[in-house]
Amino acid sequence: MSDTREADKKIRSHQRTPSGSRDFKEATKRDALARVAVELERLVSTIPENRRPLVEKEFAGFKNLFSRFLAEQGPSVTWEKIEKLPEGAVIDYNTLETPTTDNVHHMLDKLVVVKLNGGLGTSMGCKGPKSVIQVRNELTFLDLTVQQIEHLNKTYKCNVPLVLMNSFNTDDDTQKVIRKYRGLKLEIHTFNQSCHPRINRESLLPIAKTGDVHSDIEAWYPPGHGDFYESFYNSGLLQKFIKEGRTYCFISNIDNLGATVDLNILNLLLNPEPQRSTSEFVMEVTDKTRADVKGGTLIQYEDKLRLLEIAQVPKEHVDDFKSVSQFKFFNTNNLWAKLDAIQRVVEQGSLNMEIIVNNKHLGDGLNVIQLETAVGAAMKCFEGGIGVNVPRSRFLPVKKTSDLLLVMSNLYSLSHGSLVMSPQRMFPSTPLVKLGDNHFAKVKEFLNRFAAIPDLIELDHLTVSGDVTFGRGVSLKGTVIIIANHGDRIDIPSGALLENKIVSGNLRILDH
Structure with a gap:
């Protein structure tokens, strides 16, 4: 499967239609939802009893995405409603205070490090998870991540856990690799993001014949890293860390070698200035250059900070979006989120991230759609979200x-x-x-x-x-x-x- 180009990804939007055809469309949508529900029940019935509860949770998430996909009535952003970023919405990293060494130990005991590890190395011609590609001195992305956190734990005599969000594509190989880290001063946890059925673009029905994913792997997909919040919650790890007294997680892509634990940002979250309310969500952004014109940016919209991706931009405003003077920052996908706030938004069902419709063309000629979400798009669902404008050195992704x-x-x-x-x-x-x-x-x-x-x-x-x-x-x-x-x-x-x-x-x- 080749990587889908940006152009194939778009946020769902519909043209306005005469009311007669609108009624017809509404009826066909209701019908599509009912038929998908029947298909999902049939797929669940083909799965061993012990696995059914988890699969039913994942399918509930899929049904929610699918019904929102059917219901959306136009672009998710009205361009004219985008406001200028308010004063203080993005903090300059250089103004952050460095915590005193005696504080760092206590601060780190409140942190969980999460790496998004669902991607394969296929676009670079490699088999297996991208995280096991050797990048430096015969060390892989995963080796470097483990070294960083083990060094942190040793230096500050703390116990920061590393959590890997795998996908069904990467889990088996990752489990084999992490055995070699057993002797290190580091607690490693893994959980899988959801596994959703690909949908036939014409019939809007799942193409899977059975719930056994590995018997027909092309019929399934991991639904983007926006699935992190619900999968983390469903895994039980979120609740475990809250019970341990941990308060924030730092989330980043495993292939971003600049995404190390930053004590100044952690200090900003755990010890805010008296006049600042607690931030439940921080997005690290960095200055946009001409090479980054497609990267998501921060906007103020309906009194909330939120992520704007190029796929959400109406065609006639794409040049505005790419302008370095109009939108100065882009999202590094280094994110900090408060654990109890994640629990709240998942339990309330208030995670309404924009749906990315990813069109794929399978080897057998079938056109399918994948419904995905982006982890940073959840920013608008949290309270007190802010951006931190970080140095470029915190954004070192290896995509090519x-x-x-x-x-x-x-x-x-x-x-x-x-x-x-x-x-x-x-x-x-x-x-x-x-x-x-x-x-x-x-x-x-x-x-x-x-x-x-x-x-x-x-x-x-x-x-x-x-x-x-x-x-x-x-x-x-x-x-x-x-x-x-x-x-x-x-x-x-x-x-x-x-x-x-x-x-x-x-x-x-x-x-x-």
Whole structure:
């Protein structure tokens, strides 16, 4: 299954229709909901008795999503109602106080770290969970995360637990991997996000023939990381941590190597200034650059802070959304949420996150839809939500091999599982790297093209396209563009220094 492009994801909206056809549509929707309910009951009946209660809970969540999907009557955001962010809605990270060391131990005992670990490494040509791809010194995303938290626990003599939200795609492999961490000073818990049936786009019915997920894995999907709240609640872990006296969880993507536990943000939450009310939800945002124009942003809407994704934006306003001056921040998906507030919104049933309709085309030619939600979209359901404008170093996602090139390079050094930018780099922004999909998209191909990762300390921009290989000890500085035309091959020799150069298909080196 290929990764669906952004364009295939859209928030459900309907055109206005004459009342006669509207009545017809309402009748067909009621009918669709009733037929789906019957199908779900049939699927439950094919599942062993002991698994039924959990599956029924997951299907209840799906039915709720499906009925909201059918009921939605237009765009989820009216563009004219978007307000300017109020004063104090986004706090500058540099104004946060650093807690005193004697306080840190008590603060960390109130924290749970959650990593979203439902994704596969297929887009980078890897089998199994993305979290087991090696990113640095033969260490995986999961190894680095475990190292970070173990170091925290040892340094401050505390016991911060690590919680992994897996999907049915990643759970088995993850369980095998985490056995190797048993001897470490770290408590690891896992739970699975829900498993929802894919829906035939024409009939609006589940395509699954049986409730046995692994017998037909293409008939099922994990419904996006917005499912975190209900799945966490259903797993019993939420209630366990509340009983232990923990108050906040820090949620982030496992592939964001910048998402480490930040004591200044934790201090802001646990020890707010007298004039500030308690924040139940914090979204870390960072300054938008031209490379981030598709990232979700924070808006004020109907007196609440909320996340606005590009999929919610009416077509005629997409350029406004991408404007760096109009929307200065984008969501890093590093989130902090109060545990008892999660319990409240789940029990009240007040989690009405925008539904993302993800269109997929299966191998057998069938068109299906997946109904998904985004974890940050829950912000509007909590009280006292705020944004914190964090340094770019807290957003280091590895989505493509171009990101992998950066984190494997001498731009960063590794300290207890955390990547630290080299002090030799004169400015804090990371270089913009574009590697051609045809030759660099898969991790194995990418690694074969570098005898060693080049020196990138002074690089601003790198574009590589075509059949290009790099020798050892190569240095890239300024803006470097290397393009091998179709049928040509370029081998950058060992020890080469390319500074502000364009290297084209016939190996001429020109000043840029």
